[in-house]
Amino acid sequence: DQQVKQNSPSLSVQEGRISILNCDYTNSMFDYFLWYKKYPAEGPTFLISISSIKDKNEDGRFTVFLNKSAKHLSLHIVPSQPGDSAVYFCAASDNAGNNRKLIWGLGTSLAVNP
Amino acid sequence: DTGVSQDPRHKITKRGQNVTFRCDPISEHNRLYWYRQTLGQGPEFLTYFQNEAQLEKSRLLSDRFSAERPKGSFSTLEIQRTEQGDSAMYLCASSLNRGRTNEQFFGPGTRLTVL
Numbered sequence: 001d002q003q004v005k006q007n008s009p010s011l012s013v014q015e016g017r018i019s020i021l022n023c024d025y026t027n028s029m030f031d032y033f034l035w036y037k038k039y040p041a042e043g044p045t046f047l048i049s050i051s052s053i054k055d056k057n058e059d060g061r062f063t064v065f066l067n068k069s070a071k072h073l074s075l076h077i078v079p080s081q082p083g084d085s086a087v088y089f090c091a092a093s094d095n096a097g098n099n100r101k102l103i104w105g106l107g108t109s110l111a112v113n114p
Numbered sequence: 115d116t117g118v119s120q121d122p123r124h125k126i127t128k129r130g131q132n133v134t135f136r137c138d139p140i141s142e143h144n145r146l147y148w149y150r151q152t153l154g155q156g157p158e159f160l161t162y163f164q165n166e167a168q169l170e171k172s173r174l175l176s177d178r179f180s181a182e183r184p185k186g187s188f189s190t191l192e193i194q195r196t197e198q199g200d201s202a203m204y205l206c207a208s209s210l211n212r213g214r215t216n217e218q219f220f221g222p223g224t225r226l227t228v229l
Binding site (some may be wrong): 004032034036041042044045046049051089091093097098102104105106107 | 118120145147154169205216219220221222223225
């Protein structure tokens with residue numbers, strides 16, 4: 001059972017426009033959410049995170065929005081650049097067992113076209 | 115470079131052989147995680163260390179898998195009697211224990227191919 005869902009396997013955006021990547025979760029115990037970017041043959045790179053006590057966190061071109069009632073979060077990239085082309089993973093954690101392991105979605109492949 | 119490092123980057127082995135991977139975390143990080151990722155999937159949690167103590171193992175980690183973190187520094191993941199289904203990218207991550215926040219930083223991964 002997929003507790004973190006990224007329902008769009010791929011997204012194509014024009015350079016300079018906004019990219020919006022979506023993520024849904026089912027476990028109400030999740031209290032921390034993270035976005036990672038991954039290039040082929042490399043490990044995931046941390047982008048931005050948000051605690052469940054907030055509804056927005058911004059870092060440069062990247063903003064994450066959290067809607068707890070809908071169990072939904074999104075990553076906005078503005079403006080999108082060709083170098084942003086990668087697979088983006090949404091991940092979540094709770095404090096069960098105090099281990100903070102990450103539960104991951106399947107990823108969304110973003111292509112930013114020049 | 116003070117990031118997470120993993121060795122080797124690639125490993126090709128024959129079915130039935132044993133393999134061992136190494137992870138060197140960011141030096142001040144007390145938490146270390148191993149994940150496995152197959153094509154088209156997100157990473158899946160395998161095991162977790164806080165300092166030298168292995169505190170959780172996923173049911174994905176069969177008895178052919180063993181992980182250690184002696185002295186709370188580097189970690190090794192060994193797979194005995196490898197099977198073709200073990201072929202995957204093995205990812206190591208480290209983090210600081212800071213309560214709710216837990217940004218995990220990943221190494222480049224070890225790509226295992228079992229023939």
